[in-house]
Amino acid sequence: RVMTARTRIRRQLVPSNHPNLAPLPPTGTPLIWGTGGDMEKGTKDFHEMYYDPEPYGLASYENIYDENATGDCGWFIDDMWYYPGSVKKTFYVTNKWGEKEEKTEELPYVDIEGNSHRVLAEESLDVKRAKRRKGSRAAYNKFITQQPKTPGEAFLRVQGTMFDTIRASARLGHIMTNKRKFIDSIYKADLTVDPVAQRIKFEYNTTGIPLHEFPIKDNNKLGVIEIYEMPQKGHDEEIPFGRYIAGIDPYDDDGSTTDSVGSILVLDLLTDRIVCHYKGRPAADKFFEIVRKILKFYNAVGNYERNKKGIYGYFYNKGHLHLLCDEPDILKDKGISKANTIGNNSKGTYASTPVILYGLQRAVSWMETPAYGEEIEDEEGNILPSEIINLDKIRSIPLLKETIAWNPDDNFDDISALIMLMIYREDRLQFKNHIRSKQMAQIANDPFFD
Numbered sequence: 001r002v003m004t005a006r007t008r009i010r011r012q013l014v015p016s017n018h019p020n021l022a023p024l025p026p027t028g029t030p031l032i033w034g035t036g037g038d039m040e041k042g043t044k045d046f047h048e049m050y051y052d053p054e055p056y057g058l059a060s061y062e063n064i065y066d067e068n069a070t071g072d073c074g075w076f077i078d079d080m081w082y083y084p085g086s087v088k089k090t091f092y093v094t095n096k097w098g099e100k101e102e103k104t105e106e107l108p109y110v111d112i113e114g115n116s117h118r119v120l121a122e123e124s125l126d127v128k129r130a131k132r133r134k135g136s137r138a139a140y141n142k143f144i145t146q147q148p149k150t151p152g153e154a155f156l157r158v159q160g161t162m163f164d165t166i167r168a169s170a171r172l173g174h175i176m177t178n179k180r181k182f183i184d185s186i187y188k189a190d191l192t193v194d195p196v197a198q199r200i201k202f203e204y205n206t207t208g209i210p211l212h213e214f215p216i217k218d219n220n221k222l223g224v225i226e227i228y229e230m231p232q233k234g235h236d237e238e239i240p241f242g243r244y245i246a247g248i249d250p251y252d253d254d255g256s257t258t259d260s261v262g263s264i265l266v267l268d269l270l271t272d273r274i275v276c277h278y279k280g281r282p283a284a285d286k287f288f289e290i291v292r293k294i295l296k297f298y299n300a301v302g303n304y305e306r307n308k309k310g311i312y313g314y315f316y317n318k319g320h321l322h323l324l325c326d327e328p329d330i331l332k333d334k335g336i337s338k339a340n341t342i343g344n345n346s347k348g349t350y351a352s353t354p355v356i357l358y359g360l361q362r363a364v365s366w367m368e369t370p371a372y373g374e375e376i377e378d379e380e381g382n383i384l385p386s387e388i389i390n391l392d393k394i395r396s397i398p399l400l401k402e403t404i405a406w407n408p409d410d411n412f413d414d415i416s417a418l419i420m421l422m423i424y425r426e427d428r429l430q431f432k433n434h435i436r437s438k439q440m441a442q443i444a445n446d447p448f449f450d
Contacts, residue, residue, distance in 0.1 A: 047155045048215075050074040066152045067173045076154075079147040083109040083121035125149070141166050156404065162364050163403045167391055172400040182395055186210075187227035191293040200297040202230070211279045214401040216259050223261070223280025225290065228395045229268065231275075231298045239299040243270055245325075245428060246302035247421025248291055249413045252284055252310040262287040263417040265399070266298050267425060271372040277396045279414060288314040295323040303328065303424035305416060306348035313344075324348060328427035334358060349423055351416070359419030362426050367391040367403075 053060040053074050060072035086108045092100045109121045125147060132140045141158040144166055148154040152173075156165050175182040188210065190203040208224025231239045249263045266276035276298065278290055288311050295302050303325045304311055315321050324347045331337035336354040349355060371393050374386035394400055399414045406412050 050151065050155070063151075066150050067177055073151060076151045078149050079125060080118045080121040080149070081116050082114075083116060083124065085109050085124065087120055087124055122149075137164060137166075157407060160407050162360050163367070163406055164391065165404045168394075168400050168403040171392055171394060172397065172404065175395065175397065175400070183397075186395070187230070189225040189227050191225065191290070191297050193293075200293050202227075202297070210397075211261065212397045212401075214398055214405065216261065221261075221280055222282050223278060225276065225278045225294065226396070227276050229273065229275040232268075241299050242428075244268055244275070244298040244300035245421065245424050246291075246295060246298070246300050247417045247419065247424060248302045248304035248311070249416035249420065250284075250287065250291070250304055250308045250311045251281070252308045260411055261413050262291075263413040264291050264294055264302065265396070265414070265417045265421050266294060266300055267421055269425065269428060272366070272369065272390055273372065273393050274396060274399070277399065277414075279398055284310055285314060292318060292320055292323065296320075301325045301424075303420040304348040305351045305420055306345065307351050309344060312347055316344075321347065325424055325427075328423055330427040330430050331355060331358075331423065333430075349420055351419070355423070356419060359423045360415075362422035363415070363418050366422055366425065367394075 049056045049058065051063075051071075051073050053072065058074060061075050063071055063073040065073070065076045065078070086106050088104055088106050090102060090104050092102055095101050107117065107120055109124065110116050128147070129140075129143070132143045138158065141156065141164075144153050145156050145158055152169060156169060158165065187202070188205045188208050190205045190208075191200050192203055193199075194201045205224050208222070210226050211221050211223040231244065234240050244266055246264055246266045251260055251262055261279055261281040263279045264277070265274055267273070268275050276294060278294060280287070280290075282290070291302065291311070292315065294300075301323055306312065312321075312324070315324055326346055327337060327341050327349060331349065336352070336358060337350070367390050369390050370385040371388045371390050374388040375383050376386050378384055391403075394403075396414070399418065402412045402414045406415055
């Protein structure tokens, strides 16, 4: 059993027959206490122990604390259970003459018997959060972990991350509490070859199970292709080339001795939304074939981490090297690509430390970009950007989970695929701007304007 000072306080405040109160000795040794808002070192182990307590000989309880959670966890006391202080509330009463009188009463967050007025406590906590939100993101995120409402908030990583973990956690919670809208509507796909039309066609996969768990305990899982938006066709009934791009994190060997899996993310450059995701670890050639079919289905070109060589050989043998992008020019422009770009080094991106850092920066920038189609119009008819950002439109559950947990020391396959995707996105945007500038120069130099 684990006992802390707060546990002993709650023992005194909660009746002994409380249904969620396990028998505890009157005294104990504080083995684990608090997270300090820091998911580094020992606290990361505490996270694993908390969400999987039984193998460690710890008491387990149904997880009624995190939104839409399943399974067991440790016992959690949120910040509203004991919240010292009070608030002044103004209300109106009717006197004996039928007139309304204003009265002010100071209401305590905890009564004299130690019972929490949770509604009042949560209102006060929300006011504090709103004030902190106006400051720096780091300070706000730190505050959330110090005064959490859920275990998920207590374990949020706020140090050593580049991502907005609080907002990503809120997005994940929104998806999990609206499963019919965001999960049940996902197309689980088998992509097969139509022998007549010689095209890749979609078929429903009714048995596949997507790999949503994180951290991954068993990577020997096939996963299933998840399609959030089908490829859009033009007036000629063809999918426009260049509209869709992909980022790929491959692997070479068929063994599953590590927690690494394969991942591919597809982005619609028009809407700037991720429209398809596959994550799993079938045999390496099977993964490469799934990637090839996804790229053909979306008429897309993919950027991949070429530290792994197997995917190049597979696409070469299939005669589909054109589906893999050449090394993005933007890496050369930034001076962070010094590799020999001949043969199998001509495709994809070598994931050096500077390249990874650049990709992470681009990923953060993309997440914080105002979302497509969410603009608002003011009273004067001016179009203003919405507060909704691309992060708020992500539908991939595993990508959101990795965004929340990301740190520079561990393995994150979806983030690796996102890095490849964002580097290629930046390259395509630069190319588009270059073409536009060239066209404008040609127009400006046209003799018609002389």
